[in-house]
Amino acid sequence: MSHSQHTEPKRSHEPIFWGLFGAGGMLTAFLTPVMVLVTGILVPLGLMSPEALSYERIHDFATTWYGAAVLFVLIALPLWHTLHRIYHGLHDIGIHRGRDIQQVVSYGFAFAVSVFVFTLLLQMF
């Protein structure tokens, strides 16, 4: 029953992931609702002109350095937030085996999609 407190506690690397989780969570809280509203509801339903998301407009934006940076952050950063929650959620629902692999897959997924988006934006330049 007793848990040894004599061993020196080991520093966790969680701050890196928590930092990204926090930044992504902040971004998601402030901007995801309006993003979903525009791309998923207003424009598709014609409540906002399709001009807002026209190819020329978005392409022009995506091929400026600041436009590419904005798109990259808006798309990739929330993933570091959500995959962090999913990783911890797996533990919550009782999947305790292979935590290391779960961690690699969770953050690896966020990393892979980030690289995917980054590469696309880079090659459009």
Place this chain on the structure above:
Amino acid sequence: MAETLIDIDILRYRPEEDDAPHLQTYQIPFDDEMSILEALQYIKDELDSTVSFRWSCRMAICGSCGMMVNGEPKLGCKVFLRDYFPNKITLEPLANFPIERDLVVVMDDFIEKLESIKPYIIPAQEKSIDDGEYIQTPEQMAKYKQFSMCINCGLCYAACPQYALNKEFTGPAALSLLARYNRDSRDAGGAERMKIVNAEEGVWGCTFVGYCSKVCPKGVDPAAAIQLFKVESAKDYLIAMFKPD
């Protein structure tokens, strides 16, 4: 006129005869002013002297009578029959602790965790009594006072699913107590205690469920203590990256 009655289910467990806990129902006269703890005392005095439970002060300061009341961690002395009447009340020992007997739980792990965070002032330099007292302004005291109100009742551990999932987690009360000392202007043990905070079993075992702060009978906010420590620990991590010791 017939007396008004109320049903109380108690999760019984007597190690010498039971292999597993089971519910037993008691019926007692309903009284508007009766606390759950008084109801238990009534049951023990009048109906069944074998029922075991912990209690002492009857006024929410000793922290002995923590138990699950209809699935929520409460102090038996701080909730009343009228809060639940006419519904049945179910009393169980505090969740996430091993059951010793009936409503009595084993708190060894909890006590060890409280001790592990060095819950005492570690001064920068030892002073003798002749050197006089450690001076502290009301503003300096305000920084930690909230976290010093803990009565070690364990309700927050019963509320914490992360503690339930991993008993190595230092947990809400111990981390609040750690905050109480690290935020004290007279204390210089911050760096030592941050090692506990920085660990996986320290603040990083928390996913901010937040129920600990909700159930605390003394208004301590363990979730806030932990959240602030996460910020501190992240800073500490960055500093250590550039300045390894």
Place this chain on the structure above:
Amino acid sequence: MSKRKPYERELPTDWWLKHAFYTKYMIREGSSILITLYSLILAWGVFRLSQGPEAWQAWLDCLTHPLSILLHLAVLVLALYHTITWFSLAPKAADLWIKGKKLEDKPIVIGHYVALAITTIVALIIVAAY
């Protein structure tokens, strides 16, 4: 001989369904699944953008499908739930003291909602300014 035999209770896997507080926590955490899906839809959009106007148009057309609208409505609801919970917990991470008194939770939470209103309006103005 000791008669002690402490009984350990198992945590049921569905512990988060046993109390509304835990269920709300799980919805908060679970919101991340649909928000992940939304990020993937956007990432796919960047991919289609890189393939030229027709591919981009095809991506936009997909978004008009009724199932897509329903999905995005669900994402919106959960994203807003994330926003609400994020703001309500924000004061816990703030340790702001003014004249020896800790800043109350309420102004911090209200500040967040004001900032949300501003960012949303500014974002809508930018998007609509074609």
